[in-house]
Amino acid sequence: MAEIEFYYASSIISRRQRAPLQRLTFVALVENRAYDKRVEARWRGEEGEWQIAPAHYVAPYGDNQEVWRAEVEVMLADERPLPGNVQFALVVNQQGRETWENNGGVNYTIEADAGVIVGARHPVALLDFRPRLEPEQRIVPVTVAVFGRAAQVAIEWSTDGWQTKQRTACSLARRHWDQLELSNARNPNQYAVGVWAARLRIREAFRVEYAIVAEIDGRQHWENCGGRNFSVRRDSFKVLILNLHCYQEDDQQAKLTTIAQAIREQNIDVVCLQEVAEHWNDGAGDWASNTARIIHEQLPQPFYLCNDWSHRGFDRYREGVAILSRYPFLRTEARYVSASHDPYDIHARKVLMGQINAPGIGVINLFSAHLSWWSHGFRTQFDALRAWAERRATRHVVATLLCGDFNIKAGSEGYAHIVNSSDFEDQFLKATDRATFDAIFRRRQEHWQGALAHDGRIDFILLKRGDKLRPVAAQRLFVEGSYGRVSDHEGFLVTFEPV
Structure with missing residues (x-):
């Protein structure tokens, strides 16, 4: 080579x-x-x-x-x-x-x-390759340069990992360059190179893989990206969870700006926030001081926000939850999962649901939750949340994510309740320690709690078992060496792709 x-x-x-x-x-x-x-x-x-x-x-x-x-x-x-x-x-x-x-x-x-010339070792070359699909893109144009007298050129392609495949014929337009650039370049040109083109109708597929086959002077030539096939895909789906600490931080505005910076730079799609605060204002609230709104205003638009509050926090704020989404909400809903609905009771816990349609993936239900400790009602609150999520998981929903601050440590009695429910699974753990994840959620290995003794998390992204997403990466975002501390929680970012 x-x-x-x-x-x-x-x-x-x-x-x-x-x-x-x-x-x-x-x-x-x-x-x-x-x-x-x-x-x-x-x-x-x-x-x-x-x-x-x-x-x-x-x-x-x-x-x-x-x-x-x-x-x-x-x-x-x-x-x-x-x-x-x-x-x-x-x-x-x-x-x-x-x-x-x-x-x-x-x-x-x-x-x-003159148009195009190709290298001696590459009689068939893919032109202007772009490996990224735009969110709304439904057609992939493929342009190919072929040296020699080609009888036919075609694209073999698949959107499901070659479980099935399709073949689309390419066409040779004599006026290709004239139509594209008002150019006088001939097609084929003086170097015996012709430009062929096809359009792959991929609809809402997340990824398309393809190879080019050309019949030149009676012989078949393949261009398949050196044996790996060309791959064009949409961006992965990224979910961040973060408890904002209800206006208890020094340099609060600077930290909200840092959070917005991280969302922009990491190209995050959805953010589920807890301890979202705004001034109490005799119970009427103060939207201008709402911390989710302040973050939202610093994001590229369009970015969408839904927000609701549960109770009075720290004796000064309306405290609640919010969801920020790169994609419009198809529906939103908020409801108490706690027995108490008293806004003066900190154990009155309301969860917010947002439904979105993520390009290349489909309809996803997201729940932003901040539940009570195990000794103050976690079990009944989680069971109410789980039942609600199950009811909303209709046939057209491809994934359900329960996200947020669950106030129970990984490996604790509350975490065991999630494991034993058999419905929802810890995606940060699955992405970062698959062996431990399998021991807990697949094999129910005896004494599995010991494997999480030093984990320390109380914030989780839980995916409904059997749903059509898989985590491919995860990280703690607001820690030293990354974006630094912005709250008393670290912020967990999980990257997903469709199964």
Whole structure:
């Protein structure tokens, strides 16, 4: 395997702008020998000096290669001609060494407005690969460059891990570049490279995997990402739980800002908050001081908020729960799960439900809960919450998540009650210690409590057993070395993907 390979390049003169614009693309396959690397295209036009175009990482390729792409745009101006015909080479710097791919020392060349050329080892190349699906995306465009006389080109693809597969034929449009860029590039071009295109109708699938097959001069050629298939997927679904500590923190506003920063930077989809506070104001509340609202205002919009309160907290605040969601609420509902509904009783506990439709996953019911201690009613409150969640888990709901501060330690009598209910399972534990999770929730191993003796959590994300989500990562977010302390709770972030 070469440390750097030429995959494809393109040169197009677009006439869609106020002045002609030449767009150059250089794509390399780079062996991944070190995380820290620099990849560049070195190029020059007909009359210009050699220039450097930094490349950016696109996606993995095969077992140990990566796709890197460099792009250059030059608009015609009085003082700046278009590059025209271009010479180029590709360079990678890693492990303190510079390696060139320069066509055996004579450089590669591509004529102005020529379309695409491909590397000698890649007669079939995927163009403009983008591994991320947008939230509302339902169609995946696939564009392929093929060297030689291709009788047919097709995409074989699957949205269920190849349990089933489909085949979609590609088409060769002679006016491909004219329609796309008002370009004069021919298709196929003078380099015998034709551009073929297809559209995969994936609907609401979370992930699509595909490979390209082309029949060239009577032989079948596959481009399947070095044997791994190309994969395009939506972002994972991220859920954060955090008890805000009811305005008891020093530098409270700064800490609320830190929470909003973490939600933005971690691309979190749903946040279930407890001890959400606003000034009591003779029981009428004060929305301007509501801590969930303050966080919400610092998030990119649209972001959605539902909120409700349970009781008077710390003798000064309306205290309750909230849910922040990147996706609109299909429905919301709040109800007491405690016997007491007295707003002056701290054991009056109200839970908030929000239902959303997460792209690529489906309808999810989320419950933001702050329950009492075991000795003050946890058992009956949890049973009421569980029964409510079961009633709302209708046929179209793919997952139910009970989230929040349950006020019972991992491994305690209250935690054992959750385990013995057999309905809901600890997703942070499943993501971070699968062996212990299986011993507790699958095998019911004797004396399992000892495995959680040093766990210390009282905040949990519980998924209904058998639902179509699985945790793939988890972390404590508001701790030293991450975002720092913002509350007397650490904040737990769990990342999910569909089963």
